[in-house]
């Protein structure tokens with residue numbers, strides 16, 4: 001899989017990341033993070049494993065322009081596998097299994113990347129999961145290259161897990177190859193995603209597709225359009241679930257730097273609502289997830305501060321197919337401000353004094 005990289009973007013990301021990690025110092029102690037929620041049908045346990053870190057982020061590509069997960073990974077001081085297993089065991093045993101369990105094990109990288117999750121650790125984790133009879137679904141995450149190049153690892157995982165269903169989350173973010181390369185620095189194309197989904201489905205593996213809302217260098221309106229188009233493409237390719245993730249500002253990332261210079265702002269909650277509404281209207285049965293990190297805060301998707309909770313609630317209602325008011329301007333006066341923003345011709349925004357990086361906007365003619 002040849003790398004699709006924008007050298008200026010990648011070198012800027014590497015520089016910012018290294019600067020941040022250096023200043024942060026060596027005393028970080030990554031720990032397993034866990035959260036349990038309940039729905040009518042199941043108990044959902046989410047764990048973030050403190051593994052070495054995403055190889056894409058640790059490579060000379062610097063990783064994705066928005067992602068700061070590597071800040072909390074163990075990197076060159078790996079945590080012994082026994083400690084990670086002990087912690088998974090501890091959190092699994094704390095749950096009273098009154099319902100089937102859906103287990104989400106995320107390592108802030110790729111579960112099938114043996115540099116991040118070595119084979120022995122992966123097999124031991126699978127063994128632990130198998131010993132918990134209530135688990136019906138294991139959800140992990142991976143970049144497409146591991147689905148395409150490490151099929152043996154996927155086969156082995158899927159075979160050992162049976163009858164537990166395997167779900168793989170892929171961070172597609174955008175279906176536009178220019179945006180993937182020049183905004184997100186993902187290093188793969190929509191074709192790689194398409195082949196990965198095909199490969200997973202041939203093994204009866206579910207695919208969850210993450211769509212990141214509002215790439216750097218795009219306007220609010222361009223970002224809305226991109227997310228809608230990306231969802232259409234992902235559904236056409238056959239994703240089972242779509243998870244919308246409004247971009248939030250993480251330390252040491254390119255979007256953090258752009259935000260400091262007032263050249264980036266996370267998406268409005270109105271934008272998220274408008275995307276979710278369009279997609280729900282178009283695909284009434286599609287499984288949609290939207291649980292924005294830092295919603296309502298300056299570093300996450302937000303509105304004026306007064307209506308944020310109301311709009312988050314509207315997003316939840318749209319997802320479950322409930323009716324919401326037709327006239328959204330009655331919810332808050334900031335709706336009209338947002339409307340002006342998204343309806344103003346793009347050229348007005350482009351005429352600002354833009355940084356060199358801003359000129360990388362792939363939609364510039």
Ligand code: SF4
Pocket residue numbers: 054055056057063064067068069108109110143171
């Ligand atoms: S978004 Fe995923 S692939 Fe990109 S750097 Fe972060 S963990 Fe790695």
Ligand SMILES: [Zn+2]
Pocket residue numbers: 303304305306307308332333334335
């Ligand atoms: Zn408001």
